[in-house]
Amino acid sequence: MRVTISQIKAMKQKGEKITMLTAYDYTTAKIVDAVGVPLILVGDSLGTVVLGYDSTVPVTLDVMLHHTRAVVRGAKNALVVGDMPFMTYQISPEEAIRNAGRFLQETGCQAVKLEGGVTMAETVKMIVDRGIPVMGHLGLTPQSINQLGGHKIQGKTPESAKRLLEDAIAIDQAGAFGVVLETVPAPLAAFISKKISIPTIGIGAGVGCDGQVQVINDILGSYTDFVPKHTKQYANLAGVMTEAISQYYNDVKNGKFPTDAQSFPMDESILTNLGK
Numbered sequence: 081m082r083v084t085i086s087q088i089k090a091m092k093q094k095g096e097k098i099t100m101l102t103a104y105d106y107t108t109a110k111i112v113d114a115v116g117v118p119l120i121l122v123g124d125s126l127g128t129v130v131l132g133y134d135s136t137v138p139v140t141l142d143v144m145l146h147h148t149r150a151v152v153r154g155a156k157n158a159l160v161v162g163d164m165p166f167m168t169y170q171i172s173p174e175e176a177i178r179n180a181g182r183f184l185q186e187t188g189c190q191a192v193k194l195e196g197g198v199t200m201a202e203t204v205k206m207i208v209d210r211g212i213p214v215m216g217h218l219g220l221t222p223q224s225i226n227q228l229g230g231h232k233i234q235g236k237t238p239e240s241a242k243r244l245l246e247d248a249i250a251i252d253q254a255g256a257f258g259v260v261l262e263t264v265p266a267p268l269a270a271f272i273s274k275k276i277s278i279p280t281i282g283i284g285a286g287v288g289c290d291g292q293v294q295v296i297n298d299i300l301g302s303y304t305d306f307v308p309k310h311t312k313q314y315a316n317l318a319g320v321m322t323e324a325i326s327q328y329y330n331d332v333k334n335g336k337f338p339t340d341a342q343s344f345p346m347d348e349s350i351l352t353n354l355g356k
């Protein structure tokens with residue numbers, strides 16, 4: 081049975097920690113789903129960790145729809161959240177509704193995520209009112225990287241901490257079913273988590289959040305261009321892959337691959353008839 085937004089919200093009430101992880105393709109989504117992770121985010125972080133851009137800004141709606149479809153095919157139980165990319169929801173609420181609708185209709189995902197607080201609250205409400213579950217995203221909002229001036233901790237000053245709290249309350253009141261808090265001091269994230277009714281999903285926001293989200297390439301150690309302080313590498317996939325690919329490379333060069341085990345035999349007489 082597919083996880084529902086009511087179940088996610090109930091987890092906060094019961095004090096059950098919520099695990100969320102990104103996935104960008106069918107094979108990975110199938111593994112994440114089989115582990116029992118209840119929330120899969122098809123994050124626009126795929127712009128950096130899959131496509132090699134230096135930010136999420138170049139990611140388009142078509143790219144997100146393409147990857148979200150693949151993840152939905154792989155995830156049978158998790159609630160799949162499609163990340164609305166830059167400029168697909170900021171121009172007008174009408175465009176935001178249309179594009180959020182495309183995620184659900186064209187990919188089969190169950191919810192969308194978008195960045196922004198007070199300024200996006202009306203848009204969030206309008207999308208939710210049309211039957212589309214929305215997750216908010218506050219703190220370090222990567223689509224605004226050019227405005228923020230880099231990957232900086234958000235909410236460190238009295239003014240910005242107050243703004244962040246107001247943003248979280250606005251997103252809660254707009255009807256979102258959860259909110260990501262990215263790169264926010266742990267005590268502030270814990271405080272906000274107590275102040276709002278919906279689950280907070282932290283990334284670089286400490287253990288006081290109701291749940292945690294990570295970029296899968298970070299926790300698997302496959303993306304090595306930049307290792308954020310907030311991540312923990314549970315594997316060194318880059319190392320494992322390098323070793324395996326090197327062995328394959330050498331085996332092909334030395335004629336050790338393929339062996340009979342990977343080849344298909346045939347009746348020798350057929351070749352004889354061909355003039356061998």
Ligand code: KIV
Pocket residue numbers: 102121122123124125126163217260262283293294295
């Ligand atoms: O795009 C993404 O993967 C995200 C997470 C970092 C929350 O937005």
